[in-house]
Amino acid sequence: MKTYLITSSSLQAIKDQTNNLLNPFKLKVELSHPDILTLKPNPSIGISQIRSLQVFLARKPYQAAVKVGLLLEANNLTLAAQNAFLKTLEEPPENSLIILGTRQKSDLLETVVSRCQVINLSSLNNSVDKETYDKYKQLLTSLYKNKLGERIKTIEPFTKNKDIALDFCQKIIAVNQKLLHQEDSGLKKERLVWSLKQWQQANNLLEQNINPKLCLNNAVIDLF
Secondary structure, eight states, X not given: OEEEEEEOSOHHHHHHHHHHHHGGGTOOTTOOOTTEEEOOOSSSBOHXXXXXXXXXXXXXXXXXXXXXXXXXXXXXXXXXXXXXXXXXXXXXXXXEEXXXXXXXXXXXXXXXXXXXXXXXXXXXOOOOOHHHHHHHHHHHHHHXXXXXXXXXXXXXXXXXXXXHHHHHHHHHHHHHHHHHTOTTOSSOHHHHHHHHHHHHHHHHHHXXXXXXHHHHHHHHHTTO
């Protein structure tokens, strides 16, 4: 179904982002659940653990909508285990969600990284001042309320070049994340989770030198 790779120097940040991805399914990293299997290093993560995960993911979910495999310390995967995992990463079983976490992409084989949607938290500055927060909260709210033509017009000033687009993405991601942790943000959690995914994907594409206008336009088109 879906495979994500979250990169950050902070394990807690990886867990927080994982919870954002799990939120639509009413699941959490900390939750003991029959549809979640977490692989932890002991001291590494080897082939036998990957085989167990593959068997687990191939089964139908018991209670949740998906079966979830969590490898939040994937930098501890052995080379053999990474190679054994490639086919599953490329073609995840139906109704499955695989989330890997590591400090940096270079901790893993390129063949593993290329099979995942990368969420690079390390490149994001989650600290914004009140003026920036207020400005981007208002902008984010207007993007939700406006029709597609207006949404594209709103982001047009931020599509001039890569640096401007990246700065926009990183600020709106930071504000989106803050809103997610507020009980009275005035915006639905499900919408914020989906929005966060779109902006993170746009940020990742910008870092790969994809056209800024294309990246941001796709993000606002897919907001709903």
